[in-house]
Amino acid sequence: xxxxxxxxxxxxxxxxxxxxxxxxxxxxxxxxxxxxxxxxxxxxxxxxxxxxxxxxxxxxxxxxxxxxxxxxxxxxxxxxxxxxxxxxxxxxxxxxxxxxxxxxxxxx
Amino acid sequence: xxxxxxxxxxxxxxxxxxxxxxxxxxxxxxxxxxxxxxxxxxxxxxxxxxxxxxxxxxxxxxxxxxxxxxxxxxxxxxxxxxxxxxxxxxxxxxxxxxxxxxxxxxxxxxxxx
Numbered sequence: 001x002x003x004x005x006x007x008x009x010x011x012x013x014x015x016x017x018x019x020x021x022x023x024x025x026x027x028x029x030x031x032x033x034x035x036x037x038x039x040x041x042x043x044x045x046x047x048x049x050x051x052x053x054x055x056x057x058x059x060x061x062x063x064x065x066x067x068x069x070x071x072x073x074x075x076x077x078x079x080x081x082x083x084x085x086x087x088x089x090x091x092x093x094x095x096x097x098x099x100x101x102x103x104x105x106x107x108x
Numbered sequence: 109x110x111x112x113x114x115x116x117x118x119x120x121x122x123x124x125x126x127x128x129x130x131x132x133x134x135x136x137x138x139x140x141x142x143x144x145x146x147x148x149x150x151x152x153x154x155x156x157x158x159x160x161x162x163x164x165x166x167x168x169x170x171x172x173x174x175x176x177x178x179x180x181x182x183x184x185x186x187x188x189x190x191x192x193x194x195x196x197x198x199x200x201x202x203x204x205x206x207x208x209x210x211x212x213x214x215x216x217x218x219x220x221x
Contacts, residue, residue: 033209033210041215042198042212042214043212045210045211088150095141095156097167098143098150099150
């Protein structure tokens with residue numbers, strides 16, 4: 001089964017609204033990665049978090065790694081139609097496991 | 109930059125047929141893997157390899173075989189296709205170590221009728 005749980009499964013927002021997806025693990029993670037998959041495309045690496053409590057920003061995207069290194073979040077401020085896609089977290093348990101993904105739809 | 113190359117991009121199979129999905133990477137990555145993606149199921153790991161001559165099972169290995177005779181190539185074989193294997197398949201590679209970027213191929217859309 002899935003080693004990492006990701007919620008929500010779907011999110012529909014109006015353009016300009018914020019969006020957050022969460023990733024949770026029952027075990028401590030050495031690192032966590034985030035990927036974005038555009039409709040019909042393949043997953044593309046966004047970022048990696050390694051340190052406890054780490055926060056990284058990429059323009060309107062903010063990534064956080066929990067203090068216990070068991071959870072992570074991706075927050076998008078003021079969504080745009082270009083943000084449409086599925087966002088996955090991925091964790092390494094001797095092999096990479098992906099969360100089930102959060103599919104984001106942005107209505108213009 | 110070729111990166112990870114998968115072929116074919118689209119394939120329709122009849123139940124019981126066998127086929128091989130090809131995957132090649134030109135980044136000298138040690139780690140290669142195959143995932144399948146079904147609606148609402150995310151990416152599930154089928155098989156993976158940490159180097160030439162070494163393969164291991166992922167979450168959903170049944171019905172699939174792999175081999176890794178070279179660093180560059182990691183083919184996925186469907187032994188006797190079943191409708192449940194209708195999916196999008198992604199090959200991926202990364203350099204050794206747990207924290208390295210995973211590079212994905214563009215995907216292979218497989219339909220089994």
